[in-house]
Amino acid sequence: MSPVAPRIRRRAESPCDGAWPAQLPPLLRRVYAARGATSYAQAQPKLGSLLPPDGLTGLDAAVDLLQAAIRERRHIVVVGDFDCDGATACAVGVRGLRMLGAERVSHAVPNRMIHGYGLSPALVEELAALRPELLVTVDHGIACHAGVAAARARGWPVLVTDHHLPGAQLPPADAIVNPNLPGDAFPSKMLAGVGVIFYLLLALRRRLYGDHPDREDQTAAIHGRTSRQERPDLSRLLDLVAVGTVADLVPLDANNRALVAAGLRRLRNGQGCAGLRALAEVCGREASRLTAADIGFAIGPRLNAAGRLEDMALGIECLLTDDLARARELAGVLNGINAERRAVQQLMTDDAEAALARARLAEGALPLAPCLFDPEWHPGVVGLVASKMKERLHRPVLAFAPAEPGAGLLRGSARSIPGFHIRDALAAVDAAHPGLIPRFGGHAMAAGLSLELAQLPAFERAWQAHAARMLDDDLLQAEVLSDGELLPQEFDRFHAEALRDGGPWGQGFPEPLFDGRFEVLDWRTVGERHLKLSLRHPARREPLPAIHFGGWHGNAPPPQLHLAYRLAPDDYRGGAAIQLVVEHALPA
Template identity: 70%
Template sequence: MPAAAWPADIPPLLRRIYAARGANHADAARPRLAGLLPPDGMLDLDRATGLLADALAHGRRILVVGDFDADGATACALAVRGLRMLGAGDVMHAVPNRMVHGYGLSPALVAELAPLRPDLLVTVDHGIACHAGIDAAKALGWQVLVTDHHLPGERLPAADAIVNPNRVGDGFAGKSLAGVGVMFYVLLALRARLRAEGRLEGKGPDLGQLLDLVAVGTVADLAPLDANNRALVAAGLRRLRARQGCAGLMALVEVAGRRAESLVAADIGFAIGPRLNAAGRLEDMALGIECLLCDDPARARELAQRLDAINRERRDVQQSMLDEAEQALSAQMLEAFGRGGEGMASICAFDAGWHPGVVGLVASKLKERLHRPVVAFAPSEPGSASLRGSARSIPGFHVRDALAAIDARHPGLIERFGGHAMAAGLSLDASRLEAFEAAFHAHAGSVLDAATLQATLDSDGALAPHEFDRVHAEALRDGGPWGQGFPEPLFDGEFDVAGWRVVGERHLRLDLRADGVQARLAAIHFGAWRGDPPPGRARLAYRLVPDDYRGGDAIQLVVEHLEAC
């Protein structure tokens, strides 16, 4: 499309960045809800809406069972709110406790929920691997509808309907939906069915009111931001920026110290999502779901403050575990990894004192530090012989497929597993940890080569001197949503380091000079302080952002990587 077709508010810099991500015109760069993929081809969608419509028509009890991460929590709140909007009078919800029930719909959770006597149980963001739990629910005479997005195994559970775009043979093109996105599509289809049957007034309720939840769950779960997900997330962000989000999310924005008017996807990923996730990691996600379902601003603020306190505790636990994990890795191993292409191709870490709710974050941090697939383990509960592991991967290594290959090669070694290309979870007996570690290292070594094990940063090139200004910083901020699969713009260049200081014990505040730029540039490099001063001239990979703290025309560079020239 010629340049004239671009709106005037999209500067040439942003057009270049969009083109590098495969979006060569405005509609592709900024997809709208009007262009959402239709649900055509989703397997079992008619059966799913039939179950729900029948439950609504006969006043049957619906029990929504969520999961203990941000995607599962937002999907649960969305399902409850959406079903009530569509006329359900008896909707309840529940969520497993990580420490008590483990992942998903387990027989133990079903037994605990039995006194609720639901007619229809709906799973959100899980269920595709919950064979035993679904069998237990069916044995009690309950109907079961599974909505999920995780990759299915060779055998599907015996549910009455399974809506999952990643099922083999599913014709829906949007394979990147998060769990909350799948449930949103089910609600859209249910509304269409009720409308066609004449059971709604006019067009029915505006389900767009739920897009704030869709945005938070999608970004927090690191779902790839293809065009369909970008349309959903952008619409949800618009609601949050206009302060039209649910009371719980607006309270979380407030306690996180973010400005609603300039909220971006990164604020969800680094501020809102972690506060929701913290409840499921250290306590009970029921608290997070209560916050998302709360309509009283004062009560929502109280709940958000509790989640914020739990998140601070989570950060302390995580840092302690990370320090222990890094100390456990020998200096020689770290040195080999630093050179790249040497040493083992993967890492397995375990400590009997670690918290199972935080091992995923530790695995993620180690993966970032070492650029290796990492599996971190902790006892499922203190003193238990059962271990829970979280895996995080690097591009070129599909970690869920790796676990499947190990399971096929060593039957019975892994008790259960599931996940995606970049993240997965598993459980195994402590006596088998050494055998698993050997199998994981062997598989990684056979798949990964030296080039894949070398960390790289993809840059959008250099900024021109005139582009270091507030206009371009705001255009980049507002040009998203940026995220997984549609990365936030990253630039590189050489700078003179005119000054520096340590802030917050771990971060570097830099004062930079750039060729052709008259004003000095403020920069922050998070977590960079290792005891050595930065070089006098450095090559940086950085993001350009508005500096809202200083206000006015202020900008700053957020440094992702620094090396001496």
């Protein structure tokens, strides 16, 4: 199935006459300004500009719980989640609490196939063997009403740290820290789960060691550099914060960019934890040149694969070990699981394409918001299938699989397009049909839900009716925002490296993308799905090499193309080599 052809639209030009370093290329200034950064300080925020934790609702109660647990040597169990954000948040929680003096800290993580999502009653039952005296959830909990209630019924205090949108009622936890709680005064609502627990650790250390934001800037507050030199250096956790933040696809507002940039600096300087260094090695990434894209496309998927097909306990162990040899062993296992995940994903994606082709043939058109199910699918991979089909069709997509083989309960993942808030859409269906959806949660662009198999037809009717009310032709038109054309002299290694290193780029602060018309001089297929191209720019004599991943659809490219592309250093060829990485190709 060929992807829906997008419309390429150029970003409006913005003035870039603020305070910029003299050595910064005009191209990068233009790119920053187009993203709303009118000065270098806004484009490259530092730790010193990080928001203080004070505005987070529930912070004092949460710090009270942790301080008492540390003072009384209680057993703290950090309960993670089975995605990359949840795994890194768990590692940050365990490492950070130990740094701050907690002597009895353990961790646990649900197994997707056994416990389901988050702090469930089934997981609480299993945790009884650990005899916890305080549960701390990371990256989940805000929707885990039954699990929180089950834990408290056993006499365990529960501290929820999360960033997902809350429902109408909050779980009965002893304390909740979540920037998206109603009335929360924290200015950035974009923290990932790993960012929330990191902020809680900052607040806890301030309580334990007496540092105060009025007496130091945020850089010193994170590093622990004041007159009290014995305070732990929490900046050692920023590599994990960066990986979880990027992998969870939260918008990179200025606050998140400061966190991610600081974490990337640690990784590039060889200061990352053993597990992340080992994962970079197994991915074939050069540590000194790591970017947010390397996290998103290489490191993050290998951690996520453990939670999708196996047990995220493997991933968390990799992030917690300080033994590099053990980290490399675990990274190798995670790499193998990821290869298996790719194969399963491809088979499921092929099934989804075939199902949609049959639907188009039977109905004469695709559903507005496809709802896909196959009894043979793996529940850990349906989110990737939904994401892939959403990208190809530019429509909201839901994909379901049995929660376990032969089960009557389905687990679903939903992925959306700009302008269609997927969690709010599920909430609207739930409100109109009470009891139809046993459980759901998520964000604007991604959500998860459970559903009884027998209710799938009723849910699909309700879902399509809501989609018909909310979706129109404008929303269904895929659009790519371009930073315009590159000047002929900007096709060089200097500008390619400046763009690569000018991030971190990601959600809400997108990697620079340019467009232009090119003549196709030569082409060949690479692997089964990719195109290698030799192109000529109208104002350049030398040909330009290009790669279009997933660009082969069985037909030769036309002689003239209108491309949306990224300019990248070609590290494989080295030297001054560059290449264009094609994102979209349209006939000129």
